[in-house]
Protein backbone atom coordinates (compact mmCIF):
# COMPACT_ATOMS: atom_id res chain seq x y z
CA UNK A 228 0.00 0.00 0.00
CA UNK A 229 1.15 3.54 -0.77
CA UNK A 230 1.62 5.68 2.37
CA UNK A 231 1.83 9.44 2.08
CA UNK A 232 3.96 11.42 4.51
CA UNK A 233 2.80 14.55 6.27
CA UNK A 234 5.81 15.55 8.35
CA UNK A 235 5.48 16.95 11.87
CA UNK A 236 6.55 20.60 11.56
CA UNK A 237 7.36 20.89 15.25
CA UNK A 238 8.95 17.58 16.31
CA UNK A 239 10.55 17.18 19.73
CA UNK A 240 14.04 18.69 19.81
CA UNK A 241 16.98 16.29 19.95
CA UNK A 242 17.69 17.37 23.54
CA UNK A 243 14.06 16.90 24.64
CA UNK A 244 14.01 13.45 23.00
CA UNK A 245 17.26 12.49 24.72
CA UNK A 246 15.80 13.59 28.04
CA UNK A 247 12.71 11.40 27.47
CA UNK A 248 14.72 8.39 26.30
CA UNK A 249 16.94 8.60 29.39
CA UNK A 250 13.91 7.75 31.54
CA UNK A 251 10.90 6.85 29.39
CA UNK A 252 8.75 4.95 31.92
CA UNK A 253 5.85 3.26 30.14
CA UNK A 254 3.21 4.81 27.88
CA UNK A 255 3.80 8.42 28.91
CA UNK A 256 5.62 9.91 25.94
CA UNK A 257 4.93 9.52 22.24
CA UNK A 258 7.03 9.84 19.12
CA UNK A 259 6.57 12.62 16.53
CA UNK A 260 4.34 10.72 14.10
CA UNK A 261 1.53 8.20 13.87
CA UNK A 262 -0.02 6.06 11.18
CA UNK A 263 -3.63 6.47 10.09
CA UNK A 264 -5.58 4.41 7.53
CA UNK A 265 -9.31 4.92 6.98
CA UNK A 266 -11.87 2.27 6.15
CA UNK A 267 -15.22 2.77 4.46
CA UNK A 268 -17.83 0.06 4.00
CA UNK A 269 -18.99 -1.00 0.55
CA UNK A 270 -22.64 -1.34 1.54
CA UNK A 271 -23.93 -3.21 -1.54
CA UNK A 272 -20.99 -5.65 -1.27
CA UNK A 273 -21.61 -6.10 2.43
CA UNK A 274 -25.31 -6.75 1.88
CA UNK A 275 -24.46 -9.35 -0.75
CA UNK A 276 -22.09 -11.17 1.63
CA UNK A 277 -24.71 -10.97 4.38
CA UNK A 278 -27.36 -12.51 2.13
CA UNK A 279 -24.89 -15.25 1.19
CA UNK A 280 -24.58 -16.17 4.88
CA UNK A 281 -21.21 -14.48 5.50
CA UNK A 282 -22.72 -12.23 8.10
CA UNK A 283 -19.40 -11.18 9.69
CA UNK A 284 -17.72 -10.25 6.43
CA UNK A 285 -17.03 -6.53 6.52
CA UNK A 286 -16.76 -5.58 2.85
CA UNK A 287 -15.12 -2.25 2.24
CA UNK A 288 -11.92 -0.44 1.41
CA UNK A 289 -8.86 0.87 3.25
CA UNK A 290 -7.75 4.26 1.93
CA UNK A 291 -5.55 7.30 2.53
CA UNK A 292 -2.76 5.48 4.36
CA UNK A 293 -0.47 8.07 5.85
CA UNK A 294 2.24 8.84 8.36
CA UNK A 295 1.18 12.12 9.95
CA UNK A 296 2.06 14.24 12.99
CA UNK A 297 1.19 12.58 16.30
CA UNK A 298 -1.75 14.48 17.75
CA UNK A 299 -5.41 14.45 18.78
CA UNK A 300 -7.91 12.59 16.61
CA UNK A 301 -10.90 14.52 15.36
CA UNK A 302 -14.01 12.45 16.17
CA UNK A 303 -17.71 13.17 16.28
CA UNK A 304 -19.12 12.93 19.82
CA UNK A 305 -21.51 10.43 18.23
CA UNK A 306 -18.66 8.23 16.93
CA UNK A 307 -19.67 4.61 17.54
CA UNK A 308 -16.47 3.75 19.45
CA UNK A 309 -17.41 6.22 22.19
CA UNK A 310 -20.77 4.56 22.81
CA UNK A 311 -20.56 0.90 21.86
CA UNK A 312 -16.82 0.29 22.29
CA UNK A 313 -15.96 -1.13 18.87
CA UNK A 314 -12.22 -0.92 19.55
CA UNK A 315 -9.37 -3.42 19.34
CA UNK A 316 -5.64 -3.04 19.79
CA UNK A 317 -2.26 -4.74 19.61
CA UNK A 318 1.06 -4.29 21.35
CA UNK A 319 4.59 -5.05 20.19
CA UNK A 320 8.05 -3.58 20.59
CA UNK A 321 10.87 -2.31 18.38
CA UNK A 322 14.36 -3.14 19.69
CA UNK A 323 17.62 -1.47 18.74
CA UNK A 324 20.45 -3.95 18.27
CA UNK A 325 24.11 -3.19 18.97
CA UNK A 326 24.83 -2.45 15.30
CA UNK A 327 22.09 0.22 15.30
CA UNK A 328 19.59 -1.83 13.28
CA UNK A 329 15.96 -1.91 14.50
CA UNK A 330 13.90 -5.10 14.78
CA UNK A 331 10.53 -6.29 16.00
CA UNK A 332 9.31 -9.68 17.23
CA UNK A 333 6.83 -11.89 15.32
CA UNK A 334 4.76 -8.97 13.94
CA UNK A 335 2.73 -11.20 11.61
CA UNK A 336 1.39 -12.90 14.74
CA UNK A 337 0.09 -9.56 15.99
CA UNK A 338 -1.41 -8.86 12.56
CA UNK A 339 -3.21 -12.22 12.51
CA UNK A 340 -4.41 -11.78 16.09
CA UNK A 341 -5.77 -8.31 15.35
CA UNK A 342 -7.78 -9.82 12.52
CA UNK A 343 -9.17 -12.49 14.86
CA UNK A 344 -10.11 -9.73 17.32
CA UNK A 345 -11.69 -7.79 14.42
CA UNK A 346 -13.74 -10.82 13.44
CA UNK A 347 -15.11 -11.19 16.98
CA UNK A 348 -15.97 -7.49 17.24
CA UNK A 349 -17.56 -7.23 13.74
CA UNK A 350 -14.77 -4.98 12.47
CA UNK A 351 -12.92 -5.07 9.13
CA UNK A 352 -9.87 -7.19 8.39
CA UNK A 353 -6.60 -5.34 7.70
CA UNK A 354 -4.30 -7.31 5.36
CA UNK A 355 -1.41 -8.67 7.43
CA UNK A 356 1.24 -7.16 5.17
CA UNK A 357 -0.38 -3.70 5.51
CA UNK A 358 -0.29 -4.06 9.31
CA UNK A 359 3.43 -4.86 9.16
CA UNK A 360 4.08 -2.15 6.57
CA UNK A 361 2.34 0.43 8.78
CA UNK A 362 4.83 -0.36 11.56
CA UNK A 363 7.75 -0.18 9.12
CA UNK A 364 6.58 3.20 7.79
CA UNK A 365 6.25 4.67 11.29
CA UNK A 366 9.60 3.38 12.52
CA UNK A 367 11.29 4.60 9.31
CA UNK A 368 10.21 8.16 10.24
CA UNK A 369 10.64 7.91 14.02
CA UNK A 370 13.70 5.63 14.25
CA UNK A 371 15.43 8.16 16.51
CA UNK A 372 12.79 7.31 19.15
CA UNK A 373 14.00 3.70 19.48
CA UNK A 374 16.14 3.78 22.63
CA UNK A 375 19.24 1.65 23.09
CA UNK A 376 19.44 1.41 26.88
CA UNK A 377 19.23 -1.86 28.81
CA UNK A 378 15.68 -3.26 28.74
CA UNK A 379 14.46 -0.31 26.62
CA UNK A 380 12.40 -0.44 23.46
CA UNK A 381 9.91 1.55 21.41
CA UNK A 382 6.47 0.18 22.29
CA UNK A 383 4.18 0.12 19.24
CA UNK A 384 0.45 0.33 19.76
CA UNK A 385 -1.68 -0.44 16.68
CA UNK A 386 -5.42 0.02 17.22
CA UNK A 387 -8.67 0.23 15.28
CA UNK A 388 -11.79 2.23 16.19
CA UNK A 389 -15.33 2.73 14.86
CA UNK A 390 -15.51 6.36 13.71
CA UNK A 391 -18.97 6.48 12.14
CA UNK A 392 -21.24 9.25 13.46
CA UNK A 393 -24.31 7.16 14.25
CA UNK A 394 -26.01 6.07 17.47
CA UNK A 395 -27.88 3.07 16.07
CA UNK A 396 -26.62 -0.28 17.32
CA UNK A 397 -24.94 -2.14 14.46
CA UNK A 398 -21.35 -2.50 13.21
CA UNK A 399 -20.09 0.91 12.07
CA UNK A 400 -19.60 1.76 8.40
CA UNK A 401 -16.41 3.73 9.03
CA UNK A 402 -13.31 2.74 10.96
CA UNK A 403 -9.78 4.01 11.31
CA UNK A 404 -6.60 2.08 12.02
CA UNK A 405 -3.71 3.82 13.74
CA UNK A 406 -0.25 3.05 15.05
CA UNK A 407 1.31 5.17 17.77
CA UNK A 408 4.73 4.67 19.35
CA UNK A 409 5.93 5.21 22.91
CA UNK A 410 9.46 4.72 24.23
CA UNK A 411 9.49 2.20 27.08
CA UNK A 412 11.82 1.33 29.91
CA UNK A 413 11.44 -1.83 31.94
CA UNK A 414 7.70 -2.20 32.69
CA UNK A 415 8.08 -3.15 36.35
CA UNK A 416 11.12 -1.00 37.03
CA UNK A 417 14.74 -2.09 37.08
CA UNK A 418 15.25 -5.44 38.77
CA UNK A 419 13.14 -8.62 38.58
CA UNK A 420 11.15 -8.37 41.76
CA UNK A 421 8.52 -11.09 42.37
CA UNK A 422 5.03 -9.59 42.39
CA UNK A 423 2.08 -10.30 44.65
CA UNK A 424 -1.17 -11.43 43.01
CA UNK A 425 -4.77 -11.04 44.20
CA UNK A 426 -7.40 -13.64 43.23
CA UNK A 427 -10.43 -11.87 41.84
CA UNK A 428 -13.56 -13.47 43.32
CA UNK A 429 -15.97 -10.55 43.09
CA UNK A 430 -15.28 -9.65 39.46
CA UNK A 431 -14.88 -11.77 36.31
CA UNK A 432 -12.95 -10.52 33.30
CA UNK A 433 -14.47 -12.67 30.57
CA UNK A 434 -17.12 -15.34 30.19
CA UNK A 435 -17.71 -18.25 27.85
CA UNK A 436 -18.74 -17.01 24.42
CA UNK A 437 -17.64 -13.50 25.41
CA UNK A 438 -14.73 -11.36 24.29
CA UNK A 439 -11.90 -12.72 26.45
CA UNK A 440 -9.91 -14.04 23.49
CA UNK A 441 -10.07 -10.70 21.64
CA UNK A 442 -7.60 -7.92 22.37
CA UNK A 443 -10.49 -5.60 23.02
CA UNK A 444 -10.35 -2.45 25.15
CA UNK A 445 -13.53 -3.37 27.02
CA UNK A 446 -11.83 -6.39 28.57
CA UNK A 447 -9.41 -4.00 30.23
CA UNK A 448 -12.19 -1.70 31.46
CA UNK A 449 -13.84 -4.81 32.94
CA UNK A 450 -10.63 -5.74 34.77
CA UNK A 451 -10.04 -2.40 36.50
CA UNK A 452 -12.38 -2.86 39.47
CA UNK A 453 -10.62 -6.12 40.36
CA UNK A 454 -7.24 -4.45 39.87
CA UNK A 455 -8.22 -1.66 42.29
CA UNK A 456 -9.58 -4.13 44.82
CA UNK A 457 -6.26 -6.01 44.75
CA UNK A 458 -4.21 -2.81 44.84
CA UNK A 459 -6.14 -1.57 47.88
CA UNK A 460 -4.89 -4.67 49.73
CA UNK A 461 -1.32 -4.06 48.56
CA UNK A 462 -1.17 -6.46 45.58
CA UNK A 463 0.42 -5.71 42.23
CA UNK A 464 -1.76 -7.69 39.83
CA UNK A 465 -4.92 -9.78 39.72
CA UNK A 466 -5.59 -13.34 38.53
CA UNK A 467 -9.00 -14.21 37.12
CA UNK A 468 -10.63 -17.63 37.55
CA UNK A 469 -13.30 -19.05 35.30
CA UNK A 470 -16.68 -19.35 37.02
CA UNK A 471 -16.84 -23.15 36.84
CA UNK A 472 -17.19 -25.10 40.11
CA UNK A 473 -13.60 -26.36 39.82
CA UNK A 474 -12.28 -22.76 39.54
CA UNK A 475 -9.83 -23.08 36.67
CA UNK A 476 -7.25 -20.35 36.14
CA UNK A 477 -7.57 -17.94 33.25
CA UNK A 478 -4.97 -15.17 33.25
CA UNK A 479 -3.95 -11.84 34.72
CA UNK A 480 -5.64 -8.72 33.32
CA UNK A 481 -2.98 -8.38 30.64
CA UNK A 482 -0.59 -11.31 31.04
CA UNK A 483 -0.72 -15.10 30.74
CA UNK A 484 0.35 -17.32 33.64
CA UNK A 485 2.82 -20.26 33.86
CA UNK A 486 3.87 -22.85 36.45
CA UNK A 487 7.12 -24.81 36.76
CA UNK A 488 6.94 -28.09 38.69
CA UNK A 489 9.74 -29.81 40.60
CA UNK A 490 9.78 -32.57 37.95
CA UNK A 491 10.46 -30.02 35.17
CA UNK A 492 7.03 -29.51 33.73
CA UNK A 493 6.09 -26.12 32.29
CA UNK A 494 2.31 -25.73 32.54
CA UNK A 495 -0.04 -22.99 31.34
CA UNK A 496 -3.84 -22.82 31.10
CA UNK A 497 -5.05 -24.03 27.73
CA UNK A 498 -6.83 -21.62 25.40
CA UNK A 499 -10.54 -21.96 26.05
CA UNK A 500 -11.88 -18.84 24.33
CA UNK A 501 -11.81 -16.77 27.51
CA UNK A 502 -8.02 -16.39 27.54
CA UNK A 503 -6.00 -14.07 25.32
CA UNK A 504 -3.56 -16.01 23.14
CA UNK A 505 -0.31 -14.29 24.06
CA UNK A 506 2.57 -14.28 21.58
CA UNK A 507 4.96 -14.32 24.54
CA UNK A 508 3.02 -17.35 25.85
CA UNK A 509 3.42 -19.17 22.55
CA UNK A 510 7.13 -18.30 22.37
CA UNK A 511 7.76 -19.48 25.94
CA UNK A 512 6.06 -22.81 25.20
CA UNK A 513 8.50 -23.32 22.32
CA UNK A 514 11.59 -22.14 24.22
CA UNK A 515 10.61 -24.21 27.25
CA UNK A 516 10.43 -27.39 25.16
CA UNK A 517 13.88 -26.56 23.73
CA UNK A 518 15.25 -26.15 27.23
CA UNK A 519 14.15 -29.69 28.07
CA UNK A 520 10.95 -28.85 29.96
CA UNK A 521 7.89 -31.02 29.50
CA UNK A 522 5.28 -28.58 28.22
CA UNK A 523 1.59 -28.89 29.09
CA UNK A 524 -1.37 -26.74 28.07
CA UNK A 525 -4.34 -27.81 30.16
CA UNK A 526 -6.90 -26.72 32.72
CA UNK A 527 -5.30 -25.82 36.05
CA UNK A 528 -7.51 -25.28 39.07
CA UNK A 529 -6.81 -22.77 41.78
CA UNK A 530 -6.64 -25.67 44.25
CA UNK A 531 -3.81 -27.20 42.22
CA UNK A 532 -1.86 -23.94 42.56
CA UNK A 533 -2.56 -23.71 46.32
CA UNK A 534 -1.71 -27.35 47.02
CA UNK A 535 1.25 -27.36 44.61
CA UNK A 536 3.10 -24.45 46.22
CA UNK A 537 2.33 -25.86 49.70
CA UNK A 538 3.75 -29.31 48.88
CA UNK A 539 6.61 -28.00 46.73
CA UNK A 540 5.34 -29.79 43.61
CA UNK A 541 5.11 -26.33 42.05
CA UNK A 542 8.40 -24.49 42.35
CA UNK A 543 7.90 -21.36 40.24
CA UNK A 544 4.97 -19.25 39.09
CA UNK A 545 5.33 -16.43 36.58
CA UNK A 546 3.34 -14.15 34.28
CA UNK A 547 4.26 -13.14 30.74
CA UNK A 548 3.40 -10.62 28.04
CA UNK A 549 5.08 -8.22 25.62
CA UNK A 550 5.18 -5.27 28.02
CA UNK A 551 6.84 -6.97 31.01
CA UNK A 552 8.26 -10.08 29.23
CA UNK A 553 8.37 -12.43 32.26
CA UNK A 554 7.43 -11.42 35.80
CA UNK A 555 7.93 -13.86 38.70
CA UNK A 556 4.92 -14.29 40.99
CA UNK A 557 6.07 -14.51 44.61
CA UNK A 558 2.68 -15.06 46.22
CA UNK A 559 -1.03 -15.23 45.58
CA UNK A 560 -3.61 -13.93 48.05
CA UNK A 561 -7.10 -15.43 48.18
CA UNK A 562 -8.79 -12.94 50.52
CA UNK A 563 -6.91 -13.48 53.81
CA UNK A 564 -5.11 -16.66 52.77
CA UNK A 565 -1.67 -16.15 51.24
CA UNK A 566 0.06 -18.91 49.25
CA UNK A 567 3.78 -18.38 48.78
CA UNK A 568 5.80 -19.61 45.80
CA UNK A 569 8.65 -21.90 47.01
CA UNK A 570 11.37 -20.56 44.70
CA UNK A 571 12.89 -17.22 45.56
CA UNK A 572 15.39 -17.04 42.69
CA UNK A 573 13.16 -18.37 39.85
CA UNK A 574 15.89 -20.10 37.82
CA UNK A 575 13.58 -21.44 35.08
CA UNK A 576 11.69 -18.16 34.66
CA UNK A 577 15.02 -16.32 34.48
CA UNK A 578 16.49 -18.73 31.92
CA UNK A 579 13.41 -18.38 29.71
CA UNK A 580 13.42 -14.63 30.12
CA UNK A 581 17.12 -14.33 29.26
CA UNK A 582 16.72 -16.52 26.17
CA UNK A 583 13.70 -14.55 24.95
CA UNK A 584 15.28 -11.16 25.60
CA UNK A 585 18.53 -12.46 24.07
CA UNK A 586 16.70 -13.21 20.82
CA UNK A 587 14.77 -9.93 20.87
CA UNK A 588 17.83 -7.78 21.50
CA UNK A 589 19.99 -9.62 18.98
CA UNK A 590 22.60 -10.98 21.39
CA UNK A 591 21.43 -14.59 20.85
CA UNK A 592 20.81 -16.44 17.62
CA UNK A 593 17.24 -16.20 16.32
CA UNK A 594 16.86 -19.89 15.51
CA UNK A 595 13.10 -19.55 14.86
CA UNK A 596 13.20 -16.64 12.41
CA UNK A 597 11.08 -14.63 14.85
CA UNK A 598 12.78 -11.28 14.32
CA UNK A 599 11.66 -8.90 11.58
CA UNK A 600 13.92 -6.03 10.56
CA UNK A 601 12.29 -2.59 10.56
CA UNK A 602 15.21 -0.26 9.84
Ligand SMILES: *Cc1c(COP(=O)(O)O)cnc(C)c1O
Nearest residue numbers: 481482483503505506507548549
Ligand atom coordinates in the same frame (compact mmCIF):
# COMPACT_ATOMS: atom_id res chain seq x y z
C1 LIG B 1 -1.88 -8.66 25.17
C2 LIG B 1 -2.37 -9.55 26.25
C3 LIG B 1 -1.61 -10.61 26.75
C4 LIG B 1 -0.19 -10.88 26.34
O1 LIG B 1 -0.04 -11.07 24.96
P1 LIG B 1 1.40 -10.90 24.29
O2 LIG B 1 1.14 -11.15 22.84
O3 LIG B 1 2.28 -11.90 24.90
O4 LIG B 1 1.84 -9.51 24.57
C5 LIG B 1 -2.19 -11.42 27.71
N1 LIG B 1 -3.43 -11.20 28.18
C6 LIG B 1 -4.19 -10.17 27.72
C7 LIG B 1 -5.55 -9.99 28.27
C8 LIG B 1 -3.69 -9.33 26.74
O5 LIG B 1 -4.44 -8.31 26.31
